[in-house]
Amino acid sequence: MDPRSEVVIRQHEYLSGRVLLANAPTDDLLSNLGNDIETQVWTWNFNEYQYFQNQQANVHFGVDVPESPFDQAIIFVPKSKELLNYLLHNIVSRLSEGASIFLVGEKKAGVERAAKQLQPFGKSIKLDSARHCQMWQLTLDKTVQAKSLADWAQQYNVATPNGDLTICALPGVFSQNRLDVGTAVLLPYLSQVTSGKIADFGCGAGVISAYLAKLNPKNRIFAMDVDAFALESTRMTFAQNKLAPEQLEIKAVTGIEDAPLFLHAIVSNPPFHQGIKTDYNASENLCKTSRRHLKSGGELWIVANRFLNYPILIEQNFGQCTTKADQQGFKVLFANTQKK
Incomplete structure (x- = not known):
């Protein structure tokens, strides 16, 4: 299993309700989360889309946030800083104040740098650091309007x-x-x-x-x-x-x-x-x-x-x-x- 997924599983008690997973690893993470959590995957990689379809997951392929509502989101840090800004802005625009967004990534992929991009949207804390990965929690103190x-x-x-x-x-x-x-x-x-x-x-x-x-x-x-x-x-x-x-x-x-x-x-x-x-x-x-x-x-x-x-x-x-x-x-x- 991807070490980023293992960190999420370690901190699963923070997850509840309908959870959007953006850029999730292609592994068995979904089957290792609690039955009380309703997951939806958002990917823009066609290979990954087909993987999750084969897993019978609720998966959305495209550049837009899925239309169906969600209560929390987990973003797996992408390579591009600009793409992370895009994901954060659009996911925040769909959530209300007090909601949580979790950021997960490998240290070598720049998760500590990426965590700084959470700051404009609220208070963030580091929940876990294990397997050369980190997991951060952002609690929204504002929401934003989606841009075109x-x-x-x-x-x-x-x-x-x-x-x-x-x-x-x-x-x-x-x-x-x-x-x-x-x-x-x-x-x-x-x-x-x-x-x-x-x-x-x-x-x-x-x-x-x-x-x-x-x-x-x-x-x-x-x-x-x-x-x-x-x-x-x-x-x-x-x-x-x-x-x-x-x-x-x-x-x-x-x-x-x-x-x-x-x-x-x-x-x-x-x-x-x-x-x-x-x-x-x-x-x-x-x-x-x-x-x-x-x-x-x-x-x-x-x-x-x-x-x-x-x-x-x-x-x-x-x-x-x-x-x-x-x-x-x-x-x-x-x-x-x-x-x-």
């Missing part, structure tokens, strides 16, 4: 051959404040991508998706990500730039196996983090299995850290891999399926 989702988005501009794009990125989304180096290295090559039905795997704030849509209004983009905040950011980016809604299909995925078939191209700055942990599974599977989602003559375009073994994996599965660029620590890799 757009108020939480950061914006920055990206140049394209057809004019600038305004990127909208919500809290916790990769590269929220500026264009990341890897994507910047890839963008000049997007004009070489074959047009048609294109998947952007790990779409983030929608930079690649919007760039491809702006390059060619005939492109149909499948923006895919595990993270609901990324998917919503991509939707906001398309709306902000007045790109045709029919060009975009948003798809929550667990991996490339959920991509459509018969794609003309797959383009990706592939993800390699799950929370604070490094995880190359999704991006390695992309290299190994994306071929089966492409039409004959379909293309794979990836930008990745220079040190990763993606060229070998791509070559093993496509028969060839071309390095289109090697700069600033990143490689732009290209492969295609052989036309019959």
Whole structure:
């Protein structure tokens, strides 16, 4: 069991009524809480959503707080400070004065720093410190009005051959404040991508998706990500730039196996983090299995850290891999399926 869950179980007497668990670990925590507690899980990670569904848990996937009422909330500290601010603000807006919010996290994940973010909402005390984790209790002495989702988005501009794009990125989304180096290295090559039905795997704030849509209004983009905040950011980016809604299909995925078939191209700055942990599974599977989602003559375009073994994996599965660029620590890799 996750040590954060063990700390919650140790302090279960503080829990009562309807309890919302935000960003909960995928373990047996729910079955170890008392029968007098009615739990609801809020996650924005599609893998975790499917895990809790399989557990027959009451689970909500999305960027908004679940609509059903709750009396208390437990927030498991996310990686992003901005995302924690978002969670706190929105959960506080649904509770009344005197209600409790519990914050749980590992010391190495910054739980002590995160606990300081409780201060604007009331008095907080440390309930427990064990298994390299801490659990804090916030007692609300105020409530707040929820803000619109757009108020939480950061914006920055990206140049394209057809004019600038305004990127909208919500809290916790990769590269929220500026264009990341890897994507910047890839963008000049997007004009070489074959047009048609294109998947952007790990779409983030929608930079690649919007760039491809702006390059060619005939492109149909499948923006895919595990993270609901990324998917919503991509939707906001398309709306902000007045790109045709029919060009975009948003798809929550667990991996490339959920991509459509018969794609003309797959383009990706592939993800390699799950929370604070490094995880190359999704991006390695992309290299190994994306071929089966492409039409004959379909293309794979990836930008990745220079040190990763993606060229070998791509070559093993496509028969060839071309390095289109090697700069600033990143490689732009290209492969295609052989036309019959």
